[in-house]
Amino acid sequence: MVEIKGLEYAYPDGIRALKGISLDIFEGESVALMGLNGAGKSTLLLHLNGILQSDIGTVEVLGMKVDGNLREIRSKVGMVFQDPDDQLFMPTVFDDVAFGPINMGFSEEKVKEKVRMALELVNMSGCGARAPHHMSFGEKKRIAIATVLSMEPEILVLDEPTSNVDPNARRHLIELLNELDITKIMATHDIEMVSDTCDRAIVMFEGKIAANGAVEEVLTNSELLESHGLEAPILVKLFRDVMHRENIPLRLNDVIEKPNKYKI
Numbered sequence: 526m527v528e529i530k531g532l533e534y535a536y537p538d539g540i541r542a543l544k545g546i547s548l549d550i551f552e553g554e555s556v557a558l559m560g561l562n563g564a565g566k567s568t569l570l571l572h573l574n575g576i577l578q579s580d581i582g583t584v585e586v587l588g589m590k591v592d593g594n595l596r597e598i599r600s601k602v603g604m605v606f607q608d609p610d611d612q613l614f615m616p617t618v619f620d621d622v623a624f625g626p627i628n629m630g631f632s633e634e635k636v637k638e639k640v641r642m643a644l645e646l647v648n649m650s651g652c653g654a655r656a657p658h659h660m661s662f663g664e665k666k667r668i669a670i671a672t673v674l675s676m677e678p679e680i681l682v683l684d685e686p687t688s689n690v691d692p693n694a695r696r697h698l699i700e701l702l703n704e705l706d707i708t709k710i711m712a713t714h715d716i717e718m719v720s721d722t723c724d725r726a727i728v729m730f731e732g733k734i735a736a737n738g739a740v741e742e743v744l745t746n747s748e749l750l751e752s753h754g755l756e757a758p759i760l761v762k763l764f765r766d767v768m769h770r771e772n773i774p775l776r777l778n779d780v781i782e783k784p785n786k787y788k789i
């Protein structure tokens with residue numbers, strides 16, 4: 526689905542943001558990119574639909590090299606930017622969410638239906654006439670996600686989807702992500718969201734991949750996380766540091782479902 530080989534990228538001012546990334550992502554996977562500020566997460570995501578391109582290494586998405594075919598790639602790879610102000614540029618929410626489907630050539634009726642569906646998915650029904658630049662940051666974030674969902678992408682790329690989003694909207698977003706049966710790739714500092722929505726976790730550090738494995742493996746490895754500046758989930762710390770257990774659960778549900786395994 527996504528095949529990245531030996532990707533290196535330096536910004537025009539000389540900052541080397543990616544230093545040799547190789548990564549495969551398979552259909553239906555939900556993959557988290559974690560890592561400190563400046564680790565290269567956003568830079569890597571921006572290569573998935575050709576917003577950034579490099580001469581060193583290759584990026585293939587859905588069997589297409591990301592250097593030509595950008596129109597087709599962008600209709601299939603929905604990218605939600607870290608900053609919603611980079612995504613929203615129309616006078617109304619409706620226009621922003623309709624922009625993708627209109628460009629894809631859908632009829633007026635179909636466009637309206639897709640906008641309605643996308644706004645409903647992010648719990649922002651009835652906001653079509655509002656001006657995005659008058660909305661709160663969290664609301665804009667949800668509209669930004671709707672602008673991508675309205676295109677029904679095959680791959681959903683999200684950069685910090687839960688930052689500045691209230692707990693209720695965050696919970697709703699997690700449920701939405703779990704219901705969406707498509708390939709998802711998200712950069713995030715929200716480690717609890719990773720355990721709730723992702724199968725695989727990748728830790729980036731200074732432009733390289735420092736770890737890449739099943740969420741259960743990566744997130745319960747507190748030494749690995751801490752040595753790359755990240756923090757283990759609270760439950761992992763509780764079981765490891767306070768209770769000195771060997772079996773470390775990742776989610777509260779794991780403990781509730783298997784109390785014997787965790788000696789509760």
Ligand SMILES: Nc1ncnc2c1ncn2[C@@H]1O[C@H](COP(=O)(O)OP(=O)(O)OP(=O)(O)O)[C@@H](O)[C@H]1O
Pocket residue numbers: 536537538540541542560561562563564565566567568569607712
């Ligand atoms: N437009 C730019 N011009 C120059 N350097 C940049 C630019 N954008 C990012 N960088 C640099 O590239 C490196 C990687 O940045 P990137 O934004 O990919 O990090 P990140 O992992 O997404 O961080 P964060 O968690 O803060 O979002 C950093 O050193 C950053 O300062």
Ligand SMILES: [Mg+2]
Pocket residue numbers: 566567568607684712
């Ligand atoms: Mg970033």
